[in-house]
Amino acid sequence: MAGVLCEPCYNKCESCSNATACDYCKPGYTGRNCDFATTCSSNYCTCSSANTCGACIGAYYNTSNNCQDKCNENCSSCTARTNCSSCNPGRYGTLCERVCSNRCRNGTCNKFDGTCICSENFAGPNCDQCNVGMFGVNCDESCSLRCNTTFCRRADGYCTCIANFEGDSCENCISGRYGPSCEHICSSGCVAGTCNKADGKCLCRSYFLGEKCDVCIVGQFGANCETNCSIGCHTRACSIIDGNCSCSHNFTGPKCDQCRVGMYGPFCNHTCSVGCVNNICDTENGTCTCYQNFTGKTCDQCEVGKYGMSCEYNCSVGCVFNTCDKNDGTCACLAHFTGPACDVCVYGLFGHNCSSECSPNCAQQACNQVSGKCSSCKDGFYGSQCEMRCMNNCAKCTSNDSCSEGNS
Template identity: 30%
Template sequence: MYIIGFALLFYASFIVLVQGQCYNNSTCECHCEVCSSGCQSCLPGWSGSPSNLCQKENTLYHFYGMNSKDSKLLDGDKNTSEENDESEPYMLVQLKNYTTIKQLYVHLELENGNTYQAYVKSRKTQREDSVRCDTYTYNGIKAEETITFKCQQPLVGNYLEIVRSLEKPVKVFEIEHYECSNGTFGEQCENICSNACSDQCDKDTGDCVCITGFWGKLCDKPCPSLCKDSNCNSKSGDCIDCYPGTYGQHCQNNCSQGCIDRCNPSTGVCTCKQGYFLANCSRACSENCSDSGCSKENGICLTCLTGNYGPLCDLKCLGECGGECNKITGKCGTCTKTKYGSFCNKTCPVTCEADVCERSTGECKVCKQGFWGDRCTKNCSINCEGGTCDKNDGECRQCKRGFWGSQCSENCSINCEICADAYKCLNCSDGWYGITCEKPCPKHCGNSRSCHKVTGNCQLCSLGYFGNTCTQNCSQYCDQTGMCNQEDGKCKNCKAGRRGEYCTEMCSVQCKNSTCFKNESCVNGCEDGWFGSKCADKCNLEITNCAKCKGIDDEVICQRCFDSVYLKGTKCYKCPQNCVSCKSNEKCFQCEDNLFHGVTCNLTCDSACINKTCDITGNCIHGCEKKKYGSNCNQDCPSECKTCRISSFCLTCEDGFDVGLCSSNRKGMTNSSACIECCNPLILILCRC
């Protein structure tokens, strides 16, 4: 026993499992009684080939249930048996657990004329066909034999039942179910599954599903080396797919160079690049195929390069074609310019317009200017307008001015530019009218004095005239730039200050610049103090004291008030007393007669101001009197001065004092030094010395 354990440890330590209990050196876990020196006999519950270490397991060995009385049937000993004490012809065995059974080996006592059946079931009372294995009928003398009951399909259950047909107890010695250990197969489990199996192989045949890279029933053959990802059919060994550019059973062939990307891995058939044909795109189209396009089946060109024809476009077109020719016959579809004929080998007349003529006849389709006839060999008349005439008969399409006739060889009458014949003029020269243009147009016709050919009415009047014959004068008040309408004489525009259809009425004096439209509305708006489209409404009648206003959406808005009144919002309010103009009742711009000053003109000017006038700040405008000086005339001059500029300089002196400092009394003075002092140039006042 110790030897067996040691051997098992040895295998477990140095050998790696491949499938279940078998290893990659083709050995399996030992189920022999002695494993050290060859397998002489198998452990209980195991059998099979000793050379493969007893891999055939009896899965029912000691697999009875805890309460089962039939342990002798699963003890591996065919010398012990169980027999039903009652007369019922069956033997029921309860298993330890549910198990899967494919076939049973039952060692039992057989009697003549009996049919034996085996059941694998999950309930004691079950006996349906679906849980029954094969039926065995025995005819012979009484004997002990092992009978194989094969199930139609694997059955799962925890009860086994052996039933005989005759009403007598059945005697059973052993019930066995064999299964190879994982990784082995064969009748005696003598073979080891291939390492290339992706899962457990079939324990009877060894068949398995191969891992990538192997094929065959036993997965023992490697896939061809050229298979994509080493992947091949596990039965045939044919590659499942090839790398781009190869094909064949073993991907041994290269795809044609005409294939787009890759070809069918089995057949080599592919989608062709432009310019190749056949199923595998191995042939190149003719170089004369247009855009290298040809039929994939036979290589016939779909269209030819210009100038070629034939199935392979290897023939040159017949003649000078103006493009392609018939792909089959080679005849030109159209000729090049200047050529005609079936094969485009004849030259069109040089007088054909654009050098193009009828292909069959060579006749010009259109003649160049100045020629006519089938081949445009005849000259048009020199009097044809533009030198053009009818291609068929040479008649001028239109004559030059002054000529008539089919060839324009006859002269029109004098003053006639275009005529139908010698007696009827179609278009007169400027200034003439009548059947033969013998009458002069009215003298005031404008536009080079032109008039209607039949009536003589002017087409346009000279500036300042109107009427059919332009004999009436426009109104003198019409604007000179446009004057008046030719039919009724109404002015197009009026001179400044005038209005009405004939501009005979005056514009309102309240219109700015005295200009208005014919409907009396003012062109430039209203003079100050007026509003409305005709400037007929006074601002101060709508808004008291308003000097300037405008109307917006039927509402009058004051823009400026009269003097002594100020604008606040849309109304005018009176300025403070003595205020001539102001911004508000708290701010004056100018005081009345310059007699007042202060922010609201509430202060009178100083009485010492000359004329008692001052500006709004209180500064005297004309200077001081009453022996005062300063900007407000509120400071006293020296007693010697009548008037002064500053406290130390007098403008006029009291009697007996000189102008200037007024400090020297002239009475009895003989010294002239005072005059010199008085005549100081900085004082700018001359002294009387």
């Protein structure tokens, strides 16, 4: 009863209801207070008289037979051969026929259902399971930290892996991953996309180099290093990510794949014509929009009738077809014209088209090719074109009444 202090029985009592009244005596004693020594009829019982067993002790039963009947070998006490009251250590069940799990602490378990307090690392009502996170025959091995749950198969530690891991115990990175936590991706330059799980080193595909095959060979860039760096990149080297680079002469743009203003051609080594508006031309073939007086696909020619660096000069009207050399204006001459540029009338002619004859009164028939004015007059004539006669007997005059030299 709760709150009642239990006192010890008299030292010769097996059991008692109070300190002075024994219910059963220990073997070899009898009497109300078990004060008298006696010999029971059996060594396996307690008795109140020599010939009467009060209760069986040990693994024996049946007081009517002086406790001579032995319990089942697995029982520590029983009321009948087929009904064990308690089991030997390590046994449980009605006949104590079942063995407690060897993972039960101290090897003992509940007689009825085998439940017990488990040894270290074991769990379950019958201690036949491993603690969470453990596996092995003795549940002394830890499940991999890479298991998707805290449980793994007891026999071999197999489990479902967290992302990026594989293997029976999630001990390996999946293909294409490496690092302590498989957090790194093998370079796309690795053959078959696989690399050493510890450090990422691998065998390289074409166009890649480096221990991890994460660098393009010189002159290549892109995810697969299959794109050529621009020929405009200095030393042909460029960023493996986007192809950007430092430019060689005459190239421009982040990837140096464009010609500088005023240049064109595959190597940007040709100059746009001075006839191109704003010095801009197609970077492939040099074609452009022309300034006034220029013509041609690349505006490198003067329009008909023009010449000079900027096509600013007119070809002479004496040029055949009004066409002359772009640089110096020389040309083939029409009739009546002469000179390298056909800008001079042949001797004795003058006028816009050199179609007029100098006055026959001009000395040596020489006159100004524009106005026709005589350089000098023959004797006896005067005027701009020597069209006037001097007075009689006057060889040189400037007017009709002014004679500077008479006839001889």
